[in-house]
Amino acid sequence: MKIKFFLPKFSLVQKLVAGYVAMAFFTTASLIFSIMGLYSLHSIAREIARNDLVIINSTNKLRESLLAQERYAGKYAILKSPEFIELFSRREAEFLDILQKLRQNKQNQDIVPLAQLYQNYRTNTYRLFQGKTSDPLPIKSAAQKIFNAIDTIYKNRQNQLNAKLETADEKESSTIRWTLILSFTGFSLAIVVAAFFIYNISSAIRRLKKATHRIAEGDFDYDPQIRPGDEIGDLAGDFISMAAKLKVLEQISLDASPLTRLPGNIAIERVLNRRLQEGIPFAVCYADLDNLKAYNDHYGYIKASEVIRRAGEIIYEAVKSTAEANAFVGHIGGDDFVMVIDMENAAAACEAVIEKFDAEIRNHYTPEDLSRGSIDAVDRYGVPRVFPIMTISIAVTICRQGEYDSAVEIAKAATEIKDYVKGMPGSNYLINRRKIKR
Known part of the structure; x- marks a missing residue:
């Protein structure tokens, strides 16, 4: 038993609309994909600018501030001049302000151990300023731990930054690739649809033109052989019907007195x-x-x-x-x-x-x-x-x-x-x- 598939008949306008809807779909998909890719890249760039670069820049400032504090503490240990305590306090306030800003970001959990290490460093340093000790080794040991912690934060954040940059590069490549694929598909579909309809319409018009000449020459039984289903097919059917009527009219005319x-x-x-x-x-x-x-x-x-x-x-x-x-x-x-x-x-x-x-x-x-x-x-x-x-x-x-x-x-x-x-x-x-x- 053969199964017959009946394709629905669409008018010429419906076929054109269907073709352009398909083209519009691919074009819209390409546009949406591009916008989503750009938005994703923008989100990554914004996260890098707000978090990673800020932390990396802040770690550099923390290192500079801590180095300055060490210099002032060392000079005080030798010269015992109160002005070095004042300079140390300024750098201390700067260091604490940077830590406070970093601790406001909940993602920077590794700042908490650094703050604890810095508190130990301050305690040892003020013991020196207060004359309770003259040994600089505890201060240097505490400072070194802070430097190690800052380096660890810097490296971790740098690794995260590199990973995000790689993700951004992949996202950019993927966005460009799929945008080009969807755009090329829509463009190719537009060319195919346009060529298909131009060929069908021009072919049908040539057949109708030939049918017109044949009918005008008296060949009223000529069939242009155009498939029905759209306006051109209906027009071909009207041509055949018109030819049949003309045949009858010609017979009547020849028969008329x-x-x-x-x-x-x-x-x-x-x-x-x-x-x-x-x-x-x-x-x-x-x-x-x-x-x-x-x-x-x-x-x-x-x-x-x-x-x-x-x-x-x-x-x-x-x-x-x-x-x-x-x-x-x-x-x-x-x-x-x-x-x-x-x-x-x-x-x-x-x-x-x-x-x-x-x-x-x-x-x-x-x-x-x-x-x-x-x-x-x-x-x-x-x-x-x-x-x-x-x-x-x-x-x-x-x-x-x-x-x-x-x-x-x-x-x-x-x-x-x-x-x-x-x-x-x-x-x-x-x-x-x-x-x-x-």
């Missing part, structure tokens, strides 16, 4: 078959001009053609003014016309045709012939005869569901009625409301 421009036999048969399939009762009115041959022999084919053209116009105008909107008028050929209309509109349409035709036909005779009410001509057998003013005969066949199976049967029934109507004097119409027995 060049004189009256009314649809011919192909269109008439198509309309009759369609009405039969609908199963709704309708009327077929078969109109024929009486004595047209005699008129043609007497006045010539140009005048006779003018009468046929005007008869087509009269029938068309009468049907459109009295019948329904979808009523049909066709020209079989010569002086034969067909009206396909709803059953209830048949009588009104026939009366309107007769009234307008009888009024119009008088304009196509000379005053002399009108005053006589006839013309001299020969019949189809070559016998001279007198023919009255031209009239029109209309045979109406009512077609109900199941009575007729084809347009041929309807035409045969209408012909039989027409032969009867033409035998009646003047312009007449006759409605046959039942099927002719065969």
Whole structure:
């Protein structure tokens, strides 16, 4: 059993939006990653500036201050001058102030042992100042311990600083690398999407252009072979539908009478078959001009053609003014016309045709012939005869569901009625409301 996967159909706009959303995603991701990397680097740099560099700088100051204190204590031990005690006190206050600032940072826990060592150093030094001892060795021993503690703090903080700098370098490299990767991916995707859509659209437009030329040349069955699913596919479908309609219109145009421009036999048969399939009762009115041959022999084919053209116009105008909107008028050929209309509109349409035709036909005779009410001509057998003013005969066949199976049967029934109507004097119409027995 084969599993079929149905991909959703997206419009051209949706495809473009989807492509640009993907590009925007990668671009935004690149931007966010860059900002986060810069923020992380900024945090590291701020921590280094606020903690590590401050401690390293402070340890250097502590070392300088302690060295100065040792010099003043040593000079006092030799010279016993009170001014060295004052200078020592200044450096002592400086040392204590630096320690106090360092102890405010909770991360600097290694300052507490240093403070204790310094307190021991102060005790030994003041014993010297107070004259309780003259031995400088305890003072030097305490100072050396402080120097060792300061060196330990310096080295530890320097190691931490180096580690943070390495982390910052790695973070910087990672940020640059992923920013470039995401940016290049978004850029590449933009190029691919743009190239894909440009190729598809241009290819489809070329096919539509070719289809336009083929259809214009009369190849109404040409298929541009464009997949449906977007606006261009829908347009291709409209092209195919338009070509099919143009094919029908061309057939109708070729079939239409060049004189009256009314649809011919192909269109008439198509309309009759369609009405039969609908199963709704309708009327077929078969109109024929009486004595047209005699008129043609007497006045010539140009005048006779003018009468046929005007008869087509009269029938068309009468049907459109009295019948329904979808009523049909066709020209079989010569002086034969067909009206396909709803059953209830048949009588009104026939009366309107007769009234307008009888009024119009008088304009196509000379005053002399009108005053006589006839013309001299020969019949189809070559016998001279007198023919009255031209009239029109209309045979109406009512077609109900199941009575007729084809347009041929309807035409045969209408012909039989027409032969009867033409035998009646003047312009007449006759409605046959039942099927002719065969």
